[in-house]
Structures are given as C-alpha cells and as structure tokens.
Amino acid sequence: MAAAGAVSAGAVGSWAYLRAGAGPADVARDLAVGWSFAGAGSVAWWLRPANPTGRLMLAEGVTWFVGNLQGTGVPIVFALGAWGEALNLAVLAHLLLVYPEGRADDRSERWVIRTGYALVAVGGLVRTLAYDPAVEGADASYLACGRCGPNALLLVHDHRFFAVADLAYRWAGVVLTVAVLVSLVRRWRTSGLARRRILLPAWVAVALAVAFVGWEVLHVLTPDTLAGADTYLTVPSDLSQVAVPVTFLIGLLRMRLRRASVGGLVIAAGDDPTPRRLQEELRRALGDPTLRLALCSGSTGRHGAVFTDPGGAPVRIASGAVGPSTADDGRDATADSGSRDAESMEVAPYRAGPRGQAVTVVRDGRGAPEALLVHDSALHSDPHLMRAVSAALRLCLRDSRLRRESDALASRAREAQRRLLRAADDERRRLERDLHDGAQARLVFALMGLARLRARLADGDAALRSDVAETERTLREALEELRDLAHGIHPAVLARAGLGPAVTALAERCPVPVVVAAGPERYPELVESTAYFVVCEAVGNAMRHARPRAVGVTVRPVGGRLVVEVSDDGRGGADPAGGGLRGLADRVAAIGGTLEVSSAPGDGTRIRAELPCG
C-alpha cells in the first residue's frame, strides 16, 4: 500500500511537474529519484520491519514529489505544495542522522531533526502565506512556474515581506544543513567500525550526488566556465542520485548478510570456548571489534547480578535494565526485549568512552539474565541478527553450563567413590594394626609364657611336657595364620615402610625373579595402596597365566603422578576387558588414574598405571 502511495504520489507529482513546464527528461529524472527512494524504502521496510530507516526512505520518496504539487493549478494543492516544498529535505536530514539504526544517538541529533521539521512547518508556512506566484515569478520555486497558482493561502500581499521571509527561510535552511553536517561528523567519529562500514558507502553516495547537483548549479549560473561538460555529466549525475537510496538499502541489507557468520559461534560452542574466545567469535560474527561480552559471575551485588568481562573486569548496567525478562514467552531474550540505549544504561567502562554503544541482554531458559553484550548500537538495526546471535550465544552458554554441571557431577561421583575407597582402606589399615597390637602380641606373649613353662618342666612329667609342646605348636600355627591374615588385609610393611619396601617384599616372595626399581618415597595412603594393589594383581596374573622367566616392576614419580609399570616376558595375550584387569582399571580410575594394558600374544604383558598424587 505504501508502494502504491508512492507510485500515485509520483504520478500526480510528475503530471504537475509537466504541467509546470518541465521537459520529459526532467520528469524522468525526478521520477527516478523519487521512486528509487520509495522502492528501496519499501524493500527495506519489508525486509527489516523493526528498523524505521525503510519507512523514512519511503517517506523521502513520497515527499520528494510534494513540491511538484505547485504545478497542479488547484489553489489549495498549490499552497500545500509550496508549504511542503522543502519537506523532503527535512526527511533526508532525518534519514541521514538516524541511518542505519533508524534512531538518533542523542539529544542534539534529535534536536536537529525536530528543528528541520519545525522549520518546514513554520518557515514554509510563513513564506507560503506571502507567496504570490504571479508576483514572484519563476525564481521563487525550482519549478520555474510563472503560470502556477493561484495560492489559496496567500494572505500577506507584500513582496518585501515575502523577500525577507524567503531569505530567512533559505538561510535557516543553510544553518540547519551545517548543523546536520556537524552532527554527521560527530556521528562518524563516535561510531564503531561496524557502523562506519555501513555509513561510509551511503555517505559517499550522498556526497557524490550533492557534488553533482552543485556542479549543475554552477553550470546554470556560469555556463561559460564549464562549457560542454554538462552534456556528459548529466548521466552520472542522474545515476548518483538514484544510487543514494540503493546504497542505503545495500547498507541495511549487508548487516543482514552477517547472519551467515553466526554459524561460527555455534561451531565454537563445540570446543567449549573460553569467554575470551567466545567474545572473539561474537566480534567476528557481528563485525564489531569493540564488542564486549560480560557473563553473569553468579554473585549478586548491590545493583543486582554482577557481570564480568573475559578480563575479569566488572560491567555494571543500571538496575532494572537486566531485571526479569519482560518478553511475553518469558524465555526468549531478544535485542528488542532485552536491550536499551546506551544512554539509558549505566555501562561503567563506557561512561567516558565512545557513544553509540548499546547493551543486549541474553537470558537463560528461566529468563534470568545470563550475559550482556555491549556492542555498537548500529547492530540494533537488525533485530533478526541480534536474535540469532543471542540464540547462538545462549546455546554456547547452555552447552558450557551443562558441561560444567556434568563435570561437577562426575567429579562429585568420583569424590564419593574415592571417599568410600579411602574409608575402606583406612578400615583395613586399622584392622591390621589392631590385629598386630592386640591378638598377635597376645599370642606372642602366651608363647613366651609357654616357653617358660616348658623350661620349668624340663625335668617333669613327660606327658605334660608333650602337652605344652603341642599347645605351643598350635599357638604358633595360629600366630602364623593370623600374620598371613593381617598381611592379606593390609601389609604392615606398606603402611609402615611405604610402597618401595612393600613391593620389594612382594618381589622377594615370588618364585620367579622379579626385578624392582622403586625409591623410598612415600605417597598418599590411598595412592600407595592402589599402586600396591596394581603390582600385586599384575605380578599375580603373570605368575598364574603368563609363565614368565622374569618380571620387572618400576615405581617412580613423574611430575605429580605416580607411574607404576609391571612387565613380564611371558605369553602375553591378556584380555584388558577380563575380570581381573577390568577390576584393576576400575580401582585405578576411582582415584582418577589411568591404566594401560598392552599384551600382544607371545610378546609379554605390560601394565602401566598412572595415579595422581594430589
């Protein structure tokens, strides 16, 4: 419908323009510029409905034809045409000042924009009230229409008043143009790279168009100095004017193209990125090297949740800005629902920094703010892009949160398992000590008593002596059995002398030569008993199944880890998934270690365990 409006406005304007005496070429140029603005604006509006820029461009395309209405010959329409003759310039200033986000950066820009419209409304009206086309002649309007009018709004029949009003109006326009230019320069200087990338082509196109218009004006004023140049500059001049809206449109659409690189974010998520890496990916995806990612640190400060950037510096924004999500579904944080102008937020590190920063809040599944993106406000002109980036970032954050949670869960489970093992280990140690200090000592004591008894009975009853000897034998066997039992529960040598002596003792009891390389170092109790268990099982397996000629055992610390290796020259072919080795691997894994088994048939068996000593 807007496009239809623009087409009809163009048709009416062109008819009036022709009627005012313009040539077909002029009308064609006029239509081309107006319609290209309207067309580009419509496309932009359709593709980027959230961005007011498209509507502004369309408005520019429609208002472009307002001045032409002076050619209609209907008094009231003439009056409106004369009044709004410069309206498209105010719209153009508005468009330039808010491009590409469709919103002014600050108060001074908004002031310039409002002043432009106010000047047309008031200045244009005052001028129109005194504008008598019949008196002023062809010079008063670009239409050069001596035959136009009459003016329905002509109330002040005073040529001098009109001259003054007209001059004042034009000078006010010049001043305002300068104000616009100043604002544009400021806007450029405070823009981030992302925005400059979009601004530059559009402004170059505007500057070119203005330059060509200036050229033509010069040509009209002093035809001699530029003789002949006009003929071949007309085409580029026309093209440059048509190019302006097209460039604007391309700038808007280029931001849309960037959505393709959001995929990089999702790919990065697979690698469990650090916040710094994530920030880099966001910068690349959005083309904004000044972007900062601030993640919720989990703690709550005076002003609500505390966010920190990858460097650990806190990023504060005004309370309320990141309160609970106000989005209808309560889940989807988007650029629209979660962002505010930088002005309305207190973004501490940027208070003295460049303007043009905006904050996008990314929320987790429960609507709680999870991350802040402090970025160039130009990016807000593409809510789709920001929504895609927010979603990708949310995905990354959820992924790493889940990873953290599962890691925490796994480490809790490991910790519980380790505690159980340690408790069992401690219990065995205590049991062995109790047996040694209690039952074993008492048995030895009893045996010493019997020895004394036997000495006293040296010359006594033979039957009694034999009873004592038998009791002594039985007690000695009991002591033997008890010692073996205690050793099986927990070897005393391991608890008291450590892994090296315990493994040496184990090797010395073996029927096959076992060469031990182990130092006197002590390790945490659970590490020692696990390592001892590994050596026992590995050596025991070798003796039972491999028929080796020799077995080698090395026990050595390798940077914070205890490395235990048992190798034999036996038959090999041990099954790592078999019951014994499986249990060994489980036991080693329970304290966070690793077990490797290599056992090619005919090539011996090598079992290597690495145990963390921390």
Next chain:
Amino acid sequence: MRVIVAEDSALLRQGLARLLDDFGIEVVAELPDAERLLELVVAQRPDAVLLDIRMPPTHTDEGLRAARAVRARCPGTGVLLLSQYVETGDPVRALARDPRGFGYLLKDRVADADELLDALRRVATGGSAVDPRIVERLMNRARPGDTLDALTPREREVLGLMAEGRSNEAIARRLRVSGKTLETHVRSVFGKLCLEPTPDDHRRVLAVLAWLRV
C-alpha cells in the same frame, strides 16, 4: 648375662623380661622407647641390647638409629634388633657392613625361646644372628644368571645357615651331619660362589651377606 630391653609394646616388654629372667638373664632396664637407651648402655654396660626397630615417637627407624649409636659408642655391646615384618633394606645393610655383635630377628621369633636366647647369646659374644626368614628372602631375591642355581639343595641350606650367623658346629648339629661332612659342603659352597674360604665366623657372614648383595 645382662641385657637392656627396648620395646614399645608393654605386653611384649613384660613377656620378654619374664622369659629372660626365667632363663637366668638379668634385665637391667626395660624401656618403652629408644630415647634414653644410649645413656643407660653407657651407664650399665650390658652385654647386649634387645630393641624394636620401630618405636615412638615416629615409628620409623628409632631403633635402628639407637643401635648405630650404641655400636659406635660401646662396640663391645651386642645389639639384637626386632622387626615386625621382613625388612631387607636398611637393617640388613647395616648388618652387612659389620655383623660383629649384631643380630636381626622378626618379632614372632621371640616366641621361640630357644632361638631368641641363642641369638642373644651370639650377639653378646661378638657373633651375629639373622632371622631365617630374612635369609630366605635374601636368597630368593631375583638375580639374573643366578649362580645359586649351581648349588645343591643341601649346599643352599648350608649357605642359609651361614648367613644366619651360625657356627660350623651349630650347623652340623642342626643338619645332623659330621663336622667333616659339613666342612666339605662349606668348601663346595665357597668354591661355587668364588668366595675365599675363611674359618672366621664373622668374616664368613660378611662374605656371604656381601655375596647376597645386601
């Protein structure tokens, strides 16, 4: 014979004291740790000291260190170490350096009064005594290309008993062979192990322990 007993288990200490007393050995002091041992040895000049390797406060090598100190200060005093389990490291190394008047028994052995008294007597008179289980462990140690394999079972037995610090007579008695037969075995063992035959018990133990690469 006069001895000092240092053992942290009160029960064993008491049992030892009674046992030794019954067999006519005077226990001049009973200590729960090794702290005042040297002082008492210097003052009392006992014939031998019977002490546990692991005693308070750290239960690591207090007894061993005290033994070293006693032997350095009063070389004439025999020292008999007691250990809870077989340890073939430091205690045996100390023994191998100088086995004169030095012995090393497992605690369980004290229940065998004859063995204990025999060992105590030997160290008190400058001989040595090594627990059979410790010798067995030493002889069972891995050594590639082992020349022990060249010994007959009887010769291995003789080697073990020599390592325990026993005299020829004691070995002959135990194996129920004549002195001459035993001497033949001993010569054969020394020949096979390429050791210098020596009549001196102390030097023989030294040579055998050195050969066992203690």
